[in-house]
Amino acid sequence: xxxxxxxxxxxxxxxxxxxxxxxxxxxxxxxxxxxxxxxxxxxxxxxxxxxxxxxxxxxxxxxxxxxxxxxxxxxxxxxxxxxxxxxxxxxxxxxxxxxxxxxxxxxxxxxxxx
Amino acid sequence: xxxxxxxxxxxxxxxxxxxxxxxxxxxxxxxxxxxxxxxxxxxxxxxxxxxxxxxxxxxxxxxxxxxxxxxxxxxxxxxxxxxxxxxxxxxxxxxxxxxxxxxxxxxxxxx
Numbered sequence: 001x002x003x004x005x006x007x008x009x010x011x012x013x014x015x016x017x018x019x020x021x022x023x024x025x026x027x028x029x030x031x032x033x034x035x036x037x038x039x040x041x042x043x044x045x046x047x048x049x050x051x052x053x054x055x056x057x058x059x060x061x062x063x064x065x066x067x068x069x070x071x072x073x074x075x076x077x078x079x080x081x082x083x084x085x086x087x088x089x090x091x092x093x094x095x096x097x098x099x100x101x102x103x104x105x106x107x108x109x110x111x112x113x114x
Numbered sequence: 115x116x117x118x119x120x121x122x123x124x125x126x127x128x129x130x131x132x133x134x135x136x137x138x139x140x141x142x143x144x145x146x147x148x149x150x151x152x153x154x155x156x157x158x159x160x161x162x163x164x165x166x167x168x169x170x171x172x173x174x175x176x177x178x179x180x181x182x183x184x185x186x187x188x189x190x191x192x193x194x195x196x197x198x199x200x201x202x203x204x205x206x207x208x209x210x211x212x213x214x215x216x217x218x219x220x221x222x223x224x225x
Contacts, residue, residue: 042215042217043215044215056212102163105157
């Protein structure tokens, strides 16, 4: 069982909708990540939060808006998405400050944009 | 040149075979190295970390060559359940630890 919980597992939305993906971890990790993964491709980093502050934004379009309300929660707000944004969105966490940098992933939210 | 490169495969091997994957990285400041396994339509899961001295976990052996900037994964006595995509992950420090994934190598173990 994964210790990183993502909801919803599946989401279908239209291009004019506003929706949010949620991620929660209770391992005391201080770094949290959003990755996007298309079929047969590796995960692509979108955002990194470190100690609840956005530290990395990999030039992600503004229709994706991350939010870190507290050290356990990470949201990804979606607005005016395009069909090509359909993908598996993976949340991960790691124990910031440790050299190991091991990532713990949630099961992902599979997004379909119509 | 991509930051982390892997041969995508697929590697198609019979049960019991030994198979090796390589991964090269371009950033000499990279600090941590991992192999993750990803099953179809599932999230990646850590298989093993890779240490400078090399490390072994059962049938799996990982090695790091900093001078040549590559890491390797050796799987001995392949099982059907080893069929998956194996992702090389290299982490560099840029404020936060930034893990970068290779494109993954697909392994198919057949009876």
